[in-house]
């Protein structure tokens with residue numbers, strides 16, 4: 001399909017939902033939603049009862065102010081639940097975080113081609129992206145990639161978390177791998193040094209961090225966050241220094257979920 005047609009169709013869809021979706025809509029979730037969370041989201045299963053309830057509330061809140069729509073694919077409730085979980089996990093250490101820089105998540109039936117969205121470069125098999133320019137406040141995710149991130153066998157990959165971490169990174173205005181809104185300034189130098197060292201190790205072929213993380217600082221932050229939340233034990237074992245600093249960034253320890261912010265737990 002010509003890129004321009006895709007863009008016009010998307011623009012119409014976006015305008016429609018922005019006009020007709022009231023912010024903060026009350027969401028009624030199906031009765032089995034806690035069961036679905038327990039089935040698909042291992043992070044949720046590790047939480048104590050109090051934090052499980054808090055997680056459920058955050059999922060509900062997210063679904064109340066973000067539209068999730070399919071492009072050439074149906075969107076089921078489990079799909080929505082996985083998008084919301086990807087959004088809530090990285091911000092679960094913060095008391096009142098809201099994704100003000102997001103309005104809509106579009107799900108694609110498979111990987112997609114970035115150039116359809118007039119994004120420079122020709123990456124045919126894109127799993128997810130956050131929009132810029134006309135697609136500002138839009139996130140696009142491949143549905144299979146979203147589900148793969150929550151498969152039963154722990155992996156180091158979670159496309160949903162990856163894209164939401166880019167949004168957290170963007171909170172200070174730049175997607176640059178330095179989440180200034182989250183990281184205390186005194187850790188900035190240490191964080192940037194760790195990124196540089198680790199990117200070198202990835203490039204030399206001696207790291208178990210996905211090679212894509214060596215693309216630039218922003219991708220490093222997003223890729224290591226996937227690993228941090230998906231297989232925290234292994235991440236801590238192999239990258240203790242990065243693990244410690246990322247607990248500071250996210251204000252939580254995902255191994256045995258505990259939270260630094262007193263208002264949170």
Ligand SMILES: [Zn+2]
Pocket residue numbers: 162166218219222
């Ligand atoms: Zn990325």
